[in-house]
Each structure stands twice: as C-alpha cells, then as structure tokens.
Amino acid sequence: MRALVIDDSRTMRRIVAGTLEGLGFETLQAEHGQEALDHLEAGEQVDLACIDWNMPVMDGLTFVTKVRANPQWRNVTLMMVTTESEHGQIVRALAAGAHEYLIKPFTPDAIRDKLDLLGLVPVEEPA
Amino acid sequence: MTLSATSFQLVADLVRRRSAIQLTPGKEYLVESRLLPLARDAGVDLETFVAGLRTARPDVLTEVVEAMTTNETSWFRDGAPYQAMRRTEIPRLVEARRGVGRLRVWSAACSTGQEPYSLAMCLSETLPPAMSAEIVATDLSEQVLERARSARYTQLEVNRGMPAQMLVQHLRRVGTEWEIADELRRMVTFRAHNLLDTPPPGPFDVVFLRNVLIYFDLATKRGILDRVLRVLRPDGVLVLGAAETTLGVHDGWERVTIDRTSVYRPLGAAVTTIPAPREPLAATGTDGPPGTSLPRGPLTAHRTGHHAGTPPTAVRPTGGAAR
Numbered sequence: 001m002r003a004l005v006i007d008d009s010r011t012m013r014r015i016v017a018g019t020l021e022g023l024g025f026e027t028l029q030a031e032h033g034q035e036a037l038d039h040l041e042a043g044e045q046v047d048l049a050c051i052d053w054n055m056p057v058m059d060g061l062t063f064v065t066k067v068r069a070n071p072q073w074r075n076v077t078l079m080m081v082t083t084e085s086e087h088g089q090i091v092r093a094l095a096a097g098a099h100e101y102l103i104k105p106f107t108p109d110a111i112r113d114k115l116d117l118l119g120l121v122p123v124e125e126p127a
Numbered sequence: 128m129t130l131s132a133t134s135f136q137l138v139a140d141l142v143r144r145r146s147a148i149q150l151t152p153g154k155e156y157l158v159e160s161r162l163l164p165l166a167r168d169a170g171v172d173l174e175t176f177v178a179g180l181r182t183a184r185p186d187v188l189t190e191v192v193e194a195m196t197t198n199e200t201s202w203f204r205d206g207a208p209y210q211a212m213r214r215t216e217i218p219r220l221v222e223a224r225r226g227v228g229r230l231r232v233w234s235a236a237c238s239t240g241q242e243p244y245s246l247a248m249c250l251s252e253t254l255p256p257a258m259s260a261e262i263v264a265t266d267l268s269e270q271v272l273e274r275a276r277s278a279r280y281t282q283l284e285v286n287r288g289m290p291a292q293m294l295v296q297h298l299r300r301v302g303t304e305w306e307i308a309d310e311l312r313r314m315v316t317f318r319a320h321n322l323l324d325t326p327p328p329g330p331f332d333v334v335f336l337r338n339v340l341i342y343f344d345l346a347t348k349r350g351i352l353d354r355v356l357r358v359l360r361p362d363g364v365l366v367l368g369a370a371e372t373t374l375g376v377h378d379g380w381e382r383v384t385i386d387r388t389s390v391y392r393p394l395g396a397a398v399t400t401i402p403a404p405r406e407p408l409a410a411t412g413t414d415g416p417p418g419t420s421l422p423r424g425p426l427t428a429h430r431t432g433h434h435a436g437t438p439p440t441a442v443r444p445t446g447g448a449a450r
Binding site: 085086087090091093094098100101102103105106107109110113114116117 | 201206282283285286287288290291292294295299300
C-alpha cells in the first residue's frame, strides 16, 4: 500500500508520513499539488493521497479536481488533511471529489479511523 | 512511572465497590493514564494521590471512579455493527413494528454521546417517514452525560471516526466546536444509570452495550445480560463490543453473524429476515464525487476490535474488500 503525502510544511509531511508508515504504508512526498501531479504523471502508483489545502504553486483543491478529472487515477483515494475547517470548505472539497477530510490538528488515531472509513484498514497481526 | 501493587489494589477496590467494574492486575497502565491528570491537578505525584484516597472527600472519590470508568469513544465505532444495523436489523425491525410506528433503542454506557448520536444518524437515514425512533442513552457518570447533552464536540473529537459526509450533513460549526443537529438531539434522551441497577423502562428493540462487559467479572456480566434480556423485545437485537460475547456467559442469547460482525438475539426468537439491498462494500474511488450519495464510509468500514487503552499491537494495512 502506497501513500502520497502532499504538504508544503516539511514537519507536517513528516508527521503524516510517519503515522502512515507506522501503519505499514510506503510513502512518497510532495511539497505542492503540481509536484504531486508530476509523481502521478511519471507513473507512480499510489493508493492514497493525503492533501493539504493551502500550498504554493498548486493548492490541494486544484490537485483533487485534476486527479478526479483523469480516469487513469480513479483508484487513488483522496483525503484532505488541512486546517481549513469551515463547513462550506469541507462541502467544496467533497464536491470536488475528495473521499475524506481530516482537520488539523489531529491525533494518529484519527488517521487510522479515517483509513478505516476508506476501506484502507490496518489490521492486527495474528499474535 | 509504575504504580505500586498496594496503590493499584486500593484503586481497584474503590472502583469495584462503586461500580462493580473489575480492574484486574495488568490494568495498572489504565489507572496510571486515567488518574495521572487528576494527580497533576492536585499538585502531587500519583502514589501520593492514590494514598490520599483513603481519606478523600466523596466528590474526589466520585471523580476517580468516573475517570476510571469513562471509555474512550469514537463515532461509528468499529463500523461493522452500524453497517449491520443499517443493512439488516433496522429494515427487519421496521417491518416488524409497522403497527407501532416507533423503534426504541437503548445505548448503555454511552459515555460522551458519540454512540447514541451515531445511532441517531444511522436511524435518521434509514427509517421510513412513517417511523420514528427514541434512543435512551445511559451512563454511570453524570459528568460525561452533561457533555453528551451539550451535543458539542471539539475538532479532535469529530476527527475520530466521523465521516466527512456525515459531519457536513448532521453537524454545524459553533465557534471552534461542532454541534449535533437539533433533529438528532431530539431523538436522544440521556439519563444516569448504573448497569447493576434495574434497566430503564423497556421494551427496547435494540440495545447497544459495547466495550463495557469486559470490565466486569463473570457473575456481574451474567446479571447485566439477564437484565438486558428482560427489557429487550423477543425479536430485538443486542450489540456488544468486538471483543465481547454472550457465549459462556449467559445461555439466553443466540449469536447471529451479519457480514463481518456478530449481534445477539434472545434465544428462540421468531425472526423474519428482510433482505437488504446490496451496497458497495467500501469506498472505491471509482464512483464519482462522493458528495453525491449517502451512505458510505462508516457503515461500510470494519476495524479489528480493540478497546480503550489497549491499542492493537502490530498493524498493517490491507486492501478494502472492493479495492
């Protein structure tokens, strides 16, 4: 399982990627939407993208719109991970095609809960 | 720091006397994690705080018992039970209660309200217009009931298992918090109740009693299941936590497996199963913008069960059923 972590904050990328890696994901990172698109266009296969909203060059909402417009990437699950917490903003992101929405700040448990909802379920290893 | 055996026993005795909840050795971490904040507030270390409980005021003891018995909770916890409710149990009970026009649900040990409000969301989206639902939500702790009644949740709390679709549909922003919609709040009545006492007046069609039996000894579990049996309708359904069962505890129940979860019905109940329409098993990312259809998400999810304070050990992701 591979995840693309898109955030202009290196610290935030590290936190999100660290949590996902703890759950068994491989991760790759991008500083903005365009860099993330470049990864996808280069043929990188990812199951999940965690996307900040406000970033230079290309924001998260534009990235979501572009990914959803390309049937080739229809299997990429899109989750916004952002400080944007207004009701209307969440509706906009969902309407644009985001599957889930996680508001910063969050706990690692919250990421796991969201993966549950998305069917990207971490399971216990048999003892 | 590690709690001494004497201190652990002192807390365990107190909690057992006041709530019948058993803290068996090995639960020291739970005592530490729950009581450390209280000790800090009192300006002492944990050992000193616990030693002081021998002569503490009743309100301090109540606070300790509440801290020890309040469970971590999240929305649509474990996913699968809500999926089972939506897909088979609610349609079946709706059919059976056409004459009554109402379903009654008991959410026992409801903590800060995430469970009854999750059920309210589930019911509001599933019930036909001619049916109404009443959810009686109970907990031992007045403190958590007060929070549940306020129906307000922090950003951190709504992040825990609440699908974004449900968030925008059923809650509104109030300052930095989120508030449950009035029509859902009207479905839920909160009241203080100790599971050792007579249950709230039945009959109920559904009882959620999740992640609480694990804290009791066998005889107490049996007593609770007995009392639930008396207020549940013969064709009603009991939902326990993922790590809990009636098997080997009480023989008045029959386990029924629905998809990936188990529910319990009174033994010998004559139950007609209403076939439910199939829904996709997981978000696939292939079905267009997710703003266009409900339900999805929580009711299609499943988590291997674990309870407060015991995170799963090694975890690895697997693909969802439809991915």
